[in-house]
Amino acid sequence: MQYGYFDEKAREYVITNPDTPAPWANYLGSPDYGAIVTVNAGGYSFVKSGAAGRILRYTFNQFDEPGRYIYLRDEETGDFWSASWKPVAKPLDTYKSECHHGTSYTEIISEYNGIRSRVLYYVPMGATHEVWRVNLENLTDRERKISVFGYCEFTTESLYTQDLVNMQYTQFITKTEFHDSFILEQINEFNYPRPDGTTGRERFFGLAGAKVASYTGRREQFLGRNRFDKPQAVADGKCDNSLNYNGNPCGALQFSAALKPGEKTTAAFLLGQKTVFEAKEIMDRYDRTAEIVDRELAELISYWHGELANLKICTPDKNFDTMVNTWNAFQCFITFIWSRAASLVYCGERNGYGYRDTVQDIQGIMHLDPELARKQLTFMLSAQVHHGAGLPLVKFTHNAGHEDTPEQESYVKATGHPSYRADDALWLFPTVYKYVAETGNTDYLDEEIPFADKDVGTVREHLKRAINFSMTHLGPHGMPAGLHADWNDCLVLGSQGESTFVAFQLYYALNIMKEFCENEPDYVKYLDETAEKLLKILNEKCFEGDRFIRGFREDGVVIGSKKDNEANMWLNPQSWAVISRGATAEQAEAILNTACEKLNTPYGLELMQPSYRYEYFEGARMRLFNPGTKENGGIFCQPQGWAILAEALCGHGNRAFQYFKESSPVSFNDDADRRVIEPYVHGQFIEGHESPFAGRSHVHWLTGTASTVMVGCVEGILGLRPTTAGIEISPAIPQEWNGFTMEKVFRGKKLHITVDNSAHKEGKPTKVILNGVERAAGVILADELREENDITVVM
Numbered sequence: 001m002q003y004g005y006f007d008e009k010a011r012e013y014v015i016t017n018p019d020t021p022a023p024w025a026n027y028l029g030s031p032d033y034g035a036i037v038t039v040n041a042g043g044y045s046f047v048k049s050g051a052a053g054r055i056l057r058y059t060f061n062q063f064d065e066p067g068r069y070i071y072l073r074d075e076e077t078g079d080f081w082s083a084s085w086k087p088v089a090k091p092l093d094t095y096k097s098e099c100h101h102g103t104s105y106t107e108i109i110s111e112y113n114g115i116r117s118r119v120l121y122y123v124p125m126g127a128t129h130e131v132w133r134v135n136l137e138n139l140t141d142r143e144r145k146i147s148v149f150g151y152c153e154f155t156t157e158s159l160y161t162q163d164l165v166n167m168q169y170t171q172f173i174t175k176t177e178f179h180d181s182f183i184l185e186q187i188n189e190f191n192y193p194r195p196d197g198t199t200g201r202e203r204f205f206g207l208a209g210a211k212v213a214s215y216t217g218r219r220e221q222f223l224g225r226n227r228f229d230k231p232q233a234v235a236d237g238k239c240d241n242s243l244n245y246n247g248n249p250c251g252a253l254q255f256s257a258a259l260k261p262g263e264k265t266t267a268a269f270l271l272g273q274k275t276v277f278e279a280k281e282i283m284d285r286y287d288r289t290a291e292i293v294d295r296e297l298a299e300l301i302s303y304w305h306g307e308l309a310n311l312k313i314c315t316p317d318k319n320f321d322t323m324v325n326t327w328n329a330f331q332c333f334i335t336f337i338w339s340r341a342a343s344l345v346y347c348g349e350r351n352g353y354g355y356r357d358t359v360q361d362i363q364g365i366m367h368l369d370p371e372l373a374r375k376q377l378t379f380m381l382s383a384q385v386h387h388g389a390g391l392p393l394v395k396f397t398h399n400a401g402h403e404d405t406p407e408q409e410s411y412v413k414a415t416g417h418p419s420y421r422a423d424d425a426l427w428l429f430p431t432v433y434k435y436v437a438e439t440g441n442t443d444y445l446d447e448e449i450p451f452a453d454k455d456v457g458t459v460r461e462h463l464k465r466a467i468n469f470s471m472t473h474l475g476p477h478g479m480p481a482g483l484h485a486d487w488n489d490c491l492v493l494g495s496q497g498e499s500t501f502v503a504f505q506l507y508y509a510l511n512i513m514k515e516f517c518e519n520e521p522d523y524v525k526y527l528d529e530t531a532e533k534l535l536k537i538l539n540e541k542c543f544e545g546d547r548f549i550r551g552f553r554e555d556g557v558v559i560g561s562k563k564d565n566e567a568n569m570w571l572n573p574q575s576w577a578v579i580s581r582g583a584t585a586e587q588a589e590a591i592l593n594t595a596c597e598k599l600n601t602p603y604g605l606e607l608m609q610p611s612y613r614y615e616y617f618e619g620a621r622m623r624l625f626n627p628g629t630k631e632n633g634g635i636f637c638q639p640q641g642w643a644i645l646a647e648a649l650c651g652h653g654n655r656a657f658q659y660f661k662e663s664s665p666v667s668f669n670d671d672a673d674r675r676v677i678e679p680y681v682h683g684q685f686i687e688g689h690e691s692p693f694a695g696r697s698h699v700h701w702l703t704g705t706a707s708t709v710m711v712g713c714v715e716g717i718l719g720l721r722p723t724t725a726g727i728e729i730s731p732a733i734p735q736e737w738n739g740f741t742m743e744k745v746f747r748g749k750k751l752h753i754t755v756d757n758s759a760h761k762e763g764k765p766t767k768v769i770l771n772g773v774e775r776a777a778g779v780i781l782a783d784e785l786r787e788e789n790d791i792t793v794v795m
């Protein structure tokens with residue numbers, strides 16, 4: 001079944017049936033002030049930390065409640081409904097609803113009983129408060145009197161677990177106050193008040209553009225003995241102007257609107273963690289409500305649409321376009337900014353950036369905003385320990401040069417990470433390369449950046465130490481040891497086990513470094529010899545003719561051999577053999593074919609097969625998951641991006657695109673009940689063929705899938721491959737396409753690219769026409785480019 005559609009022009013996903021299989025969500029603001037809002041206005045807000053800075057209460061994994069609720073009541077009949085379909089949930093044959101999830105704003109438009117409401121939720125650019133604009137329109141030909149009630153449920157304590165479970169304490173620390181236009185929640189009011197009497201823990205919920213007719217700061221009064229679908233105060237037509245002292249604080253404000261036929265009115269509820277003085281100041285700013293809201297919305301749209309503007313594609317497949325142009329790109333920005341901070345699945349307890357996750361997330365926005373990417377990249381380089389490894393978790397409070405490390409008890413206690421992972425710092429190589437290639441800024445390699453614990457070094461030095469870390473942690477065959485994990489969190493190979501995946505990552509890194517260290521012949525020689533040796537080991541010890549094995553256990557036993565009964569074929573060693581350029585053309589054909597044959601399903605490629613059931617080993621922690629789930633034979637979505645890229649690098653456009661389609665959220669738009677989560681964002685994994693729910697996806701929004709699939713599409717299928725010298729455009733597309741166009745900004749120059757596929761090929765273009773001059777396909781040098789360029793790529 002279909003619940004909505006993509007409005008590509010507005011860059012919105014429009015939900016027309018709000019009874020979605022899961023709370024389909026959107027992201028507002030940033031982790032400085034973050035808000036998650038769902039199709040039925042459920043969700044929560046926080047300041048700085050989803051877990052430790054929570055200001056709105058939300059019950060995870062339940063009924064998508066509470067939320068940012070707006071109730072409307074017909075004063076004549078007493079009938080009431082909500083501006084989002086739920087919580088009141090009027091029958092859908094009498095209630096029309098459209099939820100427009102846009103780039104950092106959500107507008108819910110409903111029509112019931114002759115009244116149209118438009119509620120817009122957003123956090124203004126750079127602000128740390130949120131706005132719920134309510135616009136009402138009388139669609140009937142008689143005057144209507146409508147009461148509007150805004151409701152938010154405050155937490156009693158910023159630590160959300162305290163709020164939910166330590167009630168013998170948290171129920172007795174808050175009270176609310178009323179200040180003309182807003183409710184103020186006080187927490188531990190007399191604990192260390194500042195000279196002006198404030199604590200910094202206050203939250204406000206206010207009404208701008210209308211007069212408060214009644215209020216309450218007590219949830220018990222607002223709801224009475226009912227739930228959110230029938231709040232007593234709304235049924236009664238007013239709140240009792242009571243305030244909270246102990247118990248559950250809330251903000252509930254009523255206003256009345258008398259609307260002539262066709263008349264409209266606008267007001268706004270405002271919310272944030274602010275002192276009474278700050279709240280008053282914000283309230284005053286919204287006196288000309290409609291005008292200010294329009295301006296703030298326009299600012300948000302112009303910022304976000306600007307961020308997405310550096311690449312615009314137009315292909316024969318509109319679904320592909322909408323993902324590349326808008327939704328996958330927007331998701332990349334969200335994962336880049338939010339990391340794994342907060343969602344409806346992540347409660348906000350990860351108090352830092354995962355090393356590999358973040359360095360991968362950076363890749364997802366490289367083609368759109370490389371300078372923003374660089375800032376985070378520099379930060380991540382500063383979280384490399386002096387010996388080259390990445391800190392498994394980089395604290396939000398990271399203080400480069402002064403950090404403790406997994407060697408120290410204090411770090412382990414604070415982060416829960418007892419040791420290093422084999423892959424973390426190796427992700428830096430493709431990410432640094434992509435930055436330098438996208439911008440041409442080779443000076444970056446000479447920029448000095450501190451290490452996490454001690455020392456300072458250039459970016460080049462950081463990368464050298466990363467290689468050194470891998471080279472000083474080799475296993476018995478001379479391949480990188482698996483340590484606490486490689487990319488696969490569930491594969492614990494230790495210091496004696498070895499990972500083929502990491503070996504290919506290292507091989508790739510060594511080759512990238514050759515380009516970065518051209519002026520150091522001795523080091524290049526070392527890199528060459530090391531790479532050659534590593535590839536030899538990979539070929540001699542890890543290649544089985546139709547596949548690369550996954551690695552070796554601590555006791556030397558092979559993982560992922562075709563002789564095994566379980567887990568005998570793994571996806572990542574195959575895709576990475578190709579991405580690293582370690583596989584020969586012949587090997588690449590063979591291993592990618594095996595991957596397709598043994599792992600592919602209608603919803604993408606499974607991570608490995610068959611899932612572990614009986615024949616696992618100690619380090620194979622994925623056995624804890626049901627077969628066909630997550631790392632245990634599920635369709636892990638991040639590796640789909642690598643599979644797309646690997647196929648595309650081989651010129652296999654048909655298969656690259658097939659893989660894109662199989663697992664892409666948009667492909668499920670008309671089969672949304674199967675996928676369950678949002679059809680506009682990637683999830684972490686899809687259940688595989690061994691699950692009775694094959695095709696169901698989980699862990700929405702914050703996942704490395706966003707960036708790998710983006711890279712798979714942009715560098716792979718579209719073939720936009722910046723190099724240090726310039727850019728190569730080498731699409732790998734479905735044979736049946738006649739061609740397509742792309743508008744790309746590259747190093748400040750505009751590229752108008754037309755791909756001509758009248759030859760109906762699937763990859764490996766033959767020639768390029770640059771500004772009227774024909775040449776063989778290959779890299780276009782940066783200094784050949786003018787301000788505006790017409791480029792035709794002939795397949």
Ligand code: GLC
Binds near residue numbers: 354356487489490684
């Ligand atoms: C999750 C983790 C990521 C890991 C992956 C595979 O997505 O966030 O770090 O690489 O699982 O285990």
